[in-house]
Structures are given as structure tokens and as C-alpha cells.
Amino acid sequence: MIIVCKKSDDASVEMLTGKFESMGFRTHLSKGTESTIIGLIGDTSKISVEDIEAIDIVEKVQRVSEPYKLVNRKFHNDDTVIDVNGVKIGGGHFAVMAGPCSIESEEQIVSCAKAVKAAGANFLRGGAFKPRTSPYAFRGLKAQGLEFLLTAKKETGLPVVTELMSLEHLDLFNDVDIIQIGARNMQNFEMLAEIGKCRKPILLKRGLANTIEEWLMSAEYIMSGGNENVILCERGIRTFDTATRNTFDVSAIPVLHNLTHLPVIADPSHASGKSALVKPLAKSAVAAGADGLMIEVHPEPSKALCDGAQSLTPEAFENVMTDVRKLCGLENKIL
Template sequence: MENYITNIPFKLASRENHPENTIIRVGDVNIGEGLTLIAGPCAVESETALFELAQKVKASGASILRGGAFKPRTSPYDFQGIGKEGIEILVKVKELTGMPVVSEIVDATDIELFRDIDILQIGSRNMQNFSLLKAVGRTDKAVLLKRGYASTYEDFLLAAEYILAEGNSKVILCERGIRSFENYTRNTLDINAIPALHELTHLPVIADPSHSTGRSSLVRPASLAAVAAGADGLIIEVHQEPQNALSDGAQAVTPEQFDEIASTAKNIREIAYEK
């Protein structure tokens, strides 16, 4: 274990080779400096709904808007997102609110379609889709790389290395829960990953308390825990009416809940890391 750091074969991602933290600028947001809050619905549903929600989460302190247009779902019969239309809505709401936007890309042939999306998200199931990693590595966009649900830290950093090796240094790592034997929660938030990754790499590390719990009642404690563990940001699913969400309503919080989480999270960040 002692030699874990020096033996692992990632280079560009390694803190040994690059001691200072990487800060990634997206719009006027500096990811990796202070606490960045990313919020929005699991899936984009309509422009009106997204615009209203964006205003609310922005007022609560979110600086980046999330929204899924292409949804990789375990079953081919589940709602797959509204696709191209979703991207267009995201771009409109970005213009209306001034918030940079992040959305998941599942196919390299969609890169042109994502030209006005600020951050390309690679989902957990595609973390080792090396063709896609290389493709986003050839863009100049920030990439939000989610940890595979059964990936080690080494696998995760080597996936980041695929992007970095193509010349794109703007990689944000996201711990989103691993698969374990426990079924009460959808996934098991590996909170150790946050400080461990900070030891191993200079890239920013954020957490997804929505997927890593799968239960809205656990989103607050998981969010606060991730911040207390040193996360550089949170990406949280927020929905005006979680019970009516087209996707993943069980893990969404309301704008009111998000407001309280955001404010408490900022206080914890200050106490624990910015004294």
C-alpha cells in the first residue's frame, strides 16, 4: 500500500508529477477553487420548467446547471431522454440565465451537437468507453468524468489519463457511488474516494449525492458529508415536483431542500477547509 502512488501507471493525472491543484475555468466559474454547486433535473423536460428551476437553484448558490438530454438507461424500454431537443433547451436556458451547462454525451458522433454545452459529462457506464474518452479528449471542452460503479481509483485515474493524453487537461472527477452488496441504497457513496483522489491527483473532485444514495432522504447528509470530506463541488438532482419527474424522481430534492443544503454545505466548507 505504501507504494501505491509511485507504482500506478498514470502520469498526467498524477499529483506527484503536478503538485498544485488544477483549476478549471468554465464561464466565470473556477472549478477546483472553493465549492462549486451544480444542480438541475435528471432529465430535461421542457424549457419553461428548466428555466424556472435554473433561476431557483442559481438564487440558492448553484453556479452550473445540469440536465440530461441523452439518458443511458439500463433497460431499452425506459425513458431515454428527449435528445437533441433537450440540448437546445439547455442552450436556451444557458443564454437566459448566464449559467454554464453540463450534459451527458453518450456517442462521439454527437460532439458537434454539444458545441454550446460547456461541460461534457461521461457517465459511469461509459467510464471505460475508451473511444468516447479519446473523442472528448480531442475537444477543448471541460469533461465531467463519473467514476465507473465498480472502478478502482487507479482505473478511474487511467480513464482520466485517456482524456489528458489526447491534450485536454480539463477533467473534473466525480465520485457517484459504487456497487456493493447493500441494496437499501442504490449505490454506496465511497466517501474515502474524495480525500484519496486528492492525494493521488491534482484534478478537481466532486460528488454526486443523488446517484450515490438513490433516495432523496439521504441527499442532504450525503451532500454535507462529501463537502466535509473535501469535495470541490456537488452535482445534485433537483426537481420542482420529484414525484412527477420523468426520470429518477426518487432521488431528486426540491428547490427548497436544495437551498438549505447549499447554504449548510457552504458553511461546512468554510469551517473545514477555508479557515
């Protein structure tokens, strides 16, 4: 249930939230420019809408039928803007995360970081712990890979994004700026609940074959733990078609913006699995209203130990960024 309050002083709003909390409800307060919204979380079926609307400071009351509450735009009408070391995502702020699928050496990740920064990226992505379908494939440098990633961060100043595969590695991520939860862990509910206790921004990728509601419920797990810094990433879903690695669901971007206040970015590299398709899919994501992009870039894709087929060269990435800037109306600016 959401309660929209008229313009009133903070003390009156606090008294009202205190009243609901004394009744056993959790409350979520969202202060907008025109009104204040109180979200009630709990069994509200026995509460009379008419009784609440009779309270002086209440403008209207609305029951929320969706199972997700905290991520729901009805609870928080304004777009959430996530600030990562001064770089903002959401609410009109566009972000680009770029780098190799897998960190292979210090030289590789540092050179890649310098290249993507020069092209206009404002985050460095790179995998230290890699989930691979085959146990015989390269599965990352693990802790050493994280060290190399942080070296690249120090040399370029770019905030870093990398994937957490197990909670036992969480202590190693203290200096990581955004923790990525990959598609295979999207419904690892114990992990989601635990990272909900931290305050680092979380990039939550859509599962291989999950619905949008299931995805939002996973975000709800994180937010219910107190962490409101969640970024959703559309990375393609598994369908019957084999022409691409996955099927890029571009419609998910406007659908999500209608349903949730959280930032939404797109990963055209994983969506297609083909470097030639990254540029058109990236442009389609921007046109659909994405708040950012995640793109794989490797100095020498033909020699990459992981996902070389979908990785762009630094030169190709710069070309993509030129078109992205035009679409964003930022031809002469760094994103």
C-alpha cells in the first residue's frame, strides 16, 4: 500500500509513519518535489483505505498488487540516481562500463583501462572470477585478477565493476566499486539477501530465462536488506533461436522504466555474442531509454581467453562511443 501525503511538515509525516510502524508495518519514505510517499510493507488487507484517507495530511491511498514493493515505481516515483565516486547512473545520467570479459594479466587490464577511458567510458569492467559452462575453460585469475583490476583503477581513476560468484569471496571486494551479480546467480537468494546488507552498488544481471517480474523480485531481495543501490542489466535471454548467443530483449528497457525507479543498463556483448552486432544493439538500447551500457573490449579479441567473439577492439569501441554520444546529444563531451 502507498500513501501519498499532501505538502506538510516533516514532523507530521514522522508521526504518521510512527503510527504505522507501531502497528507492525515496515515503512519506506520517498520525498519527491511535489509530494511525500509512504510505502507500507506488510499485510495491509485489514487496513481501511477510507480511514487512512480521512487523516488530514493524506491526499490519496493506493493498494499495490505487484509482489515487489521497494523496487516499484509506485513507491518511489522519481528515478533513483546512483552515485559512484562522483559518476552518476540513472535519472538522465548515462554511464558506460567497458573492459575485457576476463582479466588475463596486469598489462592487459591496464592497457584496456587506458583505452576505454580515452574513448569515453566512465567505468572499467573485468572478470576475475569467471562462471564458465565448461570446467575446462579459463575460469579467471581470481584474487590475483582482482589485484590487477585495482591496479588499473589506481592508474586510470576509473571505478571498477566485477562479478561476485560466491559469498566466501566477499571480503576480497572491499575496494570494488560496483559488485556484479551474474545471470546464473540472479536467483541465488541467500547471496542476494547477504549483499543486501552491504551498501555497495549492485549490478544485477537478468537470468538466462527469467521473466521481468522474477528479475524485479531478485532486486527486491537486495533492497529488502537495506541496500537501495541496485542497477538492473538486460543481457539477453535464452530463446529457441540460435542466430545469436542470446536474444536481446530491448523491450525490457521501457517496460522496466515503467515498473521501477531503478536504473537500467544493457549489455549488447552478451546479448549477441557477436562483435559485429554490438554497435547496432548498443544504439537500440540507447534509443529505448537505457541508462547505460556494458561492453566487452579486449586489446586483441582473437587471442582472448574468454568470449573473444563478442569483444570489441579499442578502435571499434571508440567507434561505438562516437555513435552513442550522438544519440545522447553529447558529441563533444565525455559521458
